[in-house]
Amino acid sequence: MECKLQLVVGSPASCMELELYGPDDKFYSKLDQEDALLGSYPVDDGCRIHEEMHQALEVGVSLGGSQRSREDRHTAQRVHEQGPSSALRFQCPGAINDVDANSVRSFLKRNKLGRYSEEERAQQEAESSQRLTEEAQAGAIPVGSRCEVQAPGQPPRRGTVMYVGLTDFKPGYWIGVRYDEPLGKNDGSVNGKRYFECQAKYGAFVKPSVVTVGDFPEEDYGLDEM
Known part of the structure; x- marks a missing residue:
């Protein structure tokens, strides 16, 4: 589950801790079984999944010209609106909604996520080709x-x-x-x-x-x- 969320939010799966809350914001359980399916938990209509990231994303998050708190930068709420078979709608605190696009791109690039993993691989292949050419010339x-x-x-x-x-x-x-x-x-x-x-x-x-x-x-x- 964490790996699927990583593609959406951009934070590494190893940094995530997922918790399940009911429609009344009552804590149900931690989603800490790596091989478990979402349906194996007591998920019902209106439940939400809360994700907490334990390592800093190192993105410049600001709202109204001031830096937001560490908790705002590291926490996002994921709301399940229509039931366990429907798609998740992701809601974030105000600071996350205001993340600068360049900062997000920088984070993805540093962690080699998304298309930047392909760019990194292409760069490594070019460097390897250059080394082989240089070695042959020498x-x-x-x-x-x-x-x-x-x-x-x-x-x-x-x-x-x-x-x-x-x-x-x-x-x-x-x-x-x-x-x-x-x-x-x-x-x-x-x-x-x-x-x-x-x-x-x-x-x-x-x-x-x-x-x-x-x-x-x-x-x-x-x-x-x-």
């Missing part, structure tokens, strides 16, 4: 190869591949390059961990997609003629 770049790095918005830089693999400073595969000139950002180490050896400002870590390996000899800048 596998085609041997350590010790001459290379040229063409990062977006920067001129080509030549150097030698010194490291290929995962790192501690950022997720994904990275290529450690020792440039021919002091055009890098480090000496082959990041955050105190060394990945390869080179002089200061000669080392850099770049993504495999911007690295091309091949016959890239050191460029002659004419320094020997000076």
Whole structure:
């Protein structure tokens, strides 16, 4: 029953506690049997099901510009109007009726409910595909190869591949390059961990997609003629 209510109210079934009340608001019983059907309880015309949520929904609930009480945010009444065979009509306190739509969407998104579970799955599949592509690109770049790095918005830089693999400073595969000139950002180490050896400002870590390996000899800048 809790799982069906979750689709309607958006709160997790694990947070719900259901109680059955008669037409005169007299408490009948707790609906705490997970496998029991609604008809197995003493349900009659005019009964209502009261749901209490034990964990905060973390939605911004306001009425008249002020925050409502914790009890209002966490409690909703569900009224059974016509009998046990009819559909439930859901009534909520004033604060719940005024829940901002964006807050509800944020709650559903954080808890991966409704369509957001599909979006999360699509995002995970895209990230997995990107990791596989990046891993294949890195596998085609041997350590010790001459290379040229063409990062977006920067001129080509030549150097030698010194490291290929995962790192501690950022997720994904990275290529450690020792440039021919002091055009890098480090000496082959990041955050105190060394990945390869080179002089200061000669080392850099770049993504495999911007690295091309091949016959890239050191460029002659004419320094020997000076």
